[in-house]
Amino acid sequence: MIDFNSISDDTTIQRAAPTSGRAQCEGADMKKQNARQAVVKPEIEAANPMMEMVWRLERLERQVQRLSELVRNHAEDNDRLVRIVAEDRDVIRRELLRKHEHRVRVRKHLRDVSSKVDLEH
Structure with a gap:
């Protein structure tokens, strides 16, 4: 299963500060479906x-x-x-x-x- 909710796994996030109050992660907001803990x-x-x-x-x-x-x-x-x-x-x-x-x-x-x-x- 893919964990779309974890910001720490998103390799496309810019290292700069977020701009104009937008959310940093705009991907799908899905609940985690697997039993494994996300690797931080x-x-x-x-x-x-x-x-x-x-x-x-x-x-x-x-x-x-x-x-x-x-x-x-x-x-x-x-x-x-x-x-x-x-x-x-x-x-x-x-x-x-x-x-x-x-x-x-x-x-x-x-x-x-x-x-x-x-x-x-």
Whole structure:
């Protein structure tokens, strides 16, 4: 889930003071949907850009890891659904085949009975 409400994660915020009383974060105002606590960026001013770069890199690595988990879970769910559909199709196919074979047997039996009746008369 994306946390749009956290100002500390917004990498586009300017370091200058806000202008003309506008809110600093104009993004979507959504409640946090995941159970994890938001990782708060250390309050280090632009005096140490290397620390900020390290923080951003670590944050990106966490996001990639979480995205990988979500993709893996989605693939597992998709595989389960494909298996369920395949099993359902197989059951339906077997049932249709059974009904068809039954009809063929009935027709064959009726032909045999009909031909015997014709031979007797």
